Amino acid sequence: MQKMPNWADVVLVPVLSLVLAAIISAIVILAIGHNPIDALGIMVKGALGNSANVSYTLYYATNFIFTGLAVAVAYHARMFNIGGEGQAYIGGLGAALACLYIPWPHWTLALIGGGVAAAVFGAAWAAIPAYLQAKRGSHIVITTIMFNYMAYPLLNFLLNGPIKAGGMEPATPSFAEAMHLPNLSAILGAVGISFSDRGPANFALIIALLACVFVWALIWKTKLGYETRAFGQSETAAKYAGIKPTKIIMIAMLISGGLAGMMAINNVMGEAERLVLNAVEGAGFIGIAVALMGRNHPVGILIAAILFGILYQGGAELSAELRIPREMVTVIQALVILFTGALDNMVRMPIEKLFVAFGRKGAN
Amino acid sequence: MTAPAPAIELVGISKAFGPVQANKDISIRVMPGTIHGIIGENGAGKSTLMSILYGFYKADAGEVFINGQKTDIPDSQAAIAAGIGMVFQHFKLVENFTVLENVILGVEDGFLLRPSLTKARKELKQLSEEYELHVDPDAIIEEIGVGMQQRVEILKALYRQADILILDEPTGVLTPAEADQLFRILGRLREEGKTIILITHKLREIMEITDTVSVMRRGEMTATVKTAETDPAQLAELMVGRKVLLQVDKVPAKPGDVILDVQNLNITDAQGVHRVKNVSFNIRAGEILGIAGVAGNGQSELLEVLGGYEKGTGTITVNGQPIDLTGKYSDGQSRRKRGIAHVPEDRQREGLVMNFSAWENTAFGYHSDPRYQKNALFMDHAAIKADTAEKMERFDVRPPNPLLAAKNFSGGNQQKIVVAREIERNPDVLLIGQPTRGVDIGAIEFIHKQIVALRDQGKAILLVSVELDEIMSLSDRIAVMFDGRIMGERLPQDTNVQELGLLMAGVQGDAA
Known part of the structure; x- marks a missing residue:
């Protein structure tokens, strides 16, 4: 029995969750002595007001697309990959090593080489928890969290020693000029659209969009995707059909880790053009909320990622403009995550009930 | 008063x-x-x-x-x-x-x-x-x-x-x-x-x-x-709401060569419990072997090993060729390639993915079939949907909508989707567990007819059911399982519910 129409599931519920989050956020802003309407205006303007701001928004969104897709692919195999953060860190290491030690003559080659290295490193970081889950039954949530905690100190060590550039900062040297990815301004300029070049959005956005298409085709059009979804829906049924659990767990987690790792194309290769210590900035965790809000579908993830991009960029502007602490903005972001992700059922269930009630009236 | x-x-x-x-x-x-x-x-x-x-x-x-x-x-x-x-x-x-x-x-x-x-x-x-x-x-x-x-x-x-x-x-x-x-x-x-x-x-x-x-x-x-x-x-x-045939209509079996032969099968489950103990039997072409027994006496494990998704030891041959019980080819897909089709006991947990549509479920287990692939990369959804529509038509699945999710069909129609998928593959051996559990009387009649028709085409059929009436009316031979062992084999015309009941309770019947 269909509980409610599709549009309510994919549009109404997330929108209502957002509205609820906005109301609570408004109360928080009121409580610290600011006008919530003004604050909203500053946020929207800060995120979308001019093309430089839009560039920042899209830059964040690109990060979230990669990590959101990573969570979604694993989710379809009923694996909850909390390790996007760590996988993105290690992916960054892969991209940095590829760009530092291989003299790519042109950015396109660097993109391919660095992107592959990022994916391979990210996948490798996911492979160990995946193997432990498939063969030993160690819970993937626990192991991926632990691997997050291992990724950061590993980078900390490397960036303060073996691959550290000269100077005080824990970071690698900058990549060679030839490897720098074109920014959004250059890409749009090529097709005659003028766009500020003061923002960080870059060619990785296009890779992220391609990744959306790739994940969509993989999950819904290929045999592997079919087996993954079947396994995710019912492990007993999958065994009956001769689908091998180990294979599905491993492949889904490798792809998931690879996607999280590929975030490095954006933040490491596209923006910083070197590896810095806090390169990921929590995007791995935001990916979980993005995937949840986007219903684990690439289109939903794209929209949710842009929304979170707006929230991030707008939030940064908000804290600068109103001189409220950055932590306050984090609280607002957390509220959105809380309502769209964790408390999804709180909104969903009453709406389902409403639809059932109205559906009955309509039927009589 | x-x-x-x-x-x-x-x-x-x-x-x-x-x-x-x-x-x-x-x-x-x-x-x-x-x-x-x-x-x-x-x-x-x-x-x-x-x-x-x-x-x-x-x-x-x-x-x-x-x-x-x-x-x-x-x-x-x-x-x-x-x-x-x-x-x-x-x-x-x-x-x-x-x-x-x-x-x-x-x-x-x-x-x-x-x-x-x-x-x-x-x-x-x-x-x-x-x-x-x-x-x-x-x-x-x-x-x-x-x-x-x-x-x-x-x-x-x-x-x-x-x-x-x-x-x-x-x-x-x-x-x-x-x-x-x-x-x-x-x-x-x-x-x-x-x-x-x-x-x-x-x-x-x-x-x-x-x-x-x-x-x-x-x-x-x-x-x-x-x-x-x-x-x-x-x-x-x-x-x-209409007249129903309560008795299965069938002609006497004409058994041919042995198709499925099981020798000394032993199964130990993940908890280390010895579930199936030295079980041996065979099924000939054109024959239905019914396995009676109270649920939980090893029948499920027997089906799982024959169907390829659990491991066991012993020798099983199909058409004289041994099948792999523990190695690389002991999975459901390999079994299907060897001509063993399987209607599992629990259609909702095993036979179907409840959130998948009817067409996705029709490909289930046979999703590697070349007919279902568009090219090396993608599956041919249109071909699967067309195939599903045909099967739904032939098996009178209602509503005949390949796009509807399995969970939205009634129990009887869900079972018809599974039975259609397995029988239409024209297997040499059909394993069928609890074929009519939770299925309405009208569909029971239909499913029984399909099983008998498959037998009459010369296939070997292993029927596992806890419904004695079903075992009695469909089987050509009946084996009773108790505590992982086969307690005895009987011919349906030579036995009765009381005797089978005793065997099911573990009493070795010398009365027959």
Whole structure:
């Protein structure tokens, strides 16, 4: 029995969750002595007001697309990959090593080489928890969290020693000029659209969009995707059909880790053009909320990622403009995550009930 | 003298779930001291009606009278207070508690347990004697048989002073002998003035024990009759709404060469329990071997190993060629390539992915079939959908919509989707477990016909079922499993339910 129409599931519920989050956020802003309407205006303007701001928004969104897709692919195999953060860190290491030690003559080659290295490193970081889950039954949530905690100190060590550039900062040297990815301004300029070049959005956005298409085709059009979804829906049924659990767990987690790792194309290769210590900035965790809000579908993830991009960029502007602490903005972001992700059922269930009630009236 | 008030009277009960009308204006009267049967196909609304009576659901309309008093039953506490006890199909017992502890669970008197236990022990003894419900109060639930567990459920209800007992499909898990015992207990309860409502889909049970019977079809009460004044054929017709063939029509088997040969099969499950012990049998072409037995005696594991998704040791050959039991080719896909099709026992957990559409389920297990691939990368969804539409047409699946999710089909139609998928592959061997569990009578008739037709094409069929009637009417040979062993083989024409029942209970029958 269909509980409610599709549009309510994919549009109404997330929108209502957002509205609820906005109301609570408004109360928080009121409580610290600011006008919530003004604050909203500053946020929207800060995120979308001019093309430089839009560039920042899209830059964040690109990060979230990669990590959101990573969570979604694993989710379809009923694996909850909390390790996007760590996988993105290690992916960054892969991209940095590829760009530092291989003299790519042109950015396109660097993109391919660095992107592959990022994916391979990210996948490798996911492979160990995946193997432990498939063969030993160690819970993937626990192991991926632990691997997050291992990724950061590993980078900390490397960036303060073996691959550290000269100077005080824990970071690698900058990549060679030839490897720098074109920014959004250059890409749009090529097709005659003028766009500020003061923002960080870059060619990785296009890779992220391609990744959306790739994940969509993989999950819904290929045999592997079919087996993954079947396994995710019912492990007993999958065994009956001769689908091998180990294979599905491993492949889904490798792809998931690879996607999280590929975030490095954006933040490491596209923006910083070197590896810095806090390169990921929590995007791995935001990916979980993005995937949840986007219903684990690439289109939903794209929209949710842009929304979170707006929230991030707008939030940064908000804290600068109103001189409220950055932590306050984090609280607002957390509220959105809380309502769209964790408390999804709180909104969903009453709406389902409403639809059932109205559906009955309509039927009589 | 006026007639006593009915123990239960339901007046105009209606209940809808969204657009589905589960109960439509239902009225029944059950007189005290009688056994009232409610019979109907799956999804006819029997369980919904009883859930309303027990306070799990709230009726949209209608009234409930208990002993002539209008009674509101908002929750199960109220139902218990009104003297209603329910024995569920799936027992609600704490496995590692004793019988006594289970009985007092939720009705302990005070903070300390001991006084309640002492009181309960005394009362339990009295109840056991009164109703011949003998159970050891100190036995641990997981160590006693299913029949005993069911008695504990009945005792629980009686301990809570139930005068009205509702039993939901109580014989599903029992051997014929245990079922007979249950019916004796029910008879005894009736003598003591208790009122019993028996929900079942087995016509035989209705005829055997009830005084009156109500038939439900698609949420409506189609008839209430005195059992003595009706017969199974009439009840079946009332349930389905048309005449039904209760007996399977088939010509004698013409067995050919041995197709499936199983020698010394042993299976140990993940917990290290030895489930199947030295089982050997064979099936010839054009033959149905029925495996009878109470659920949980190794039949499921046997099917799982033959179907390739669990490991075992021994020798199994198909057409003389051994199949891999432990290695790289011991999986469902390899089995299918060897011509073994499998309709699993539990279609909802194994045979189907409930959230997948019908077409995705039609490819399930055969999704590597080259006909279902567009190219090396992508599956050919259009081809699968077309194939599904054809199969749905041939197997009369309703509604014939390949895009509908499996969970939205009725039990019978879900099973038809599975059976169509497996039979249409033209396998050499068909494994079929509980082919008609939770399937309505109309679909049972259809599925049985398909199985017999496949046999007549010269295929080897292994039928596992806990329904003895089904085993008796379909099988060409019957093997009975108990505690992982095959207790004996019989020919259906040379045996009877009593003898099979003894074998199912582990009594080695020399009587035959």
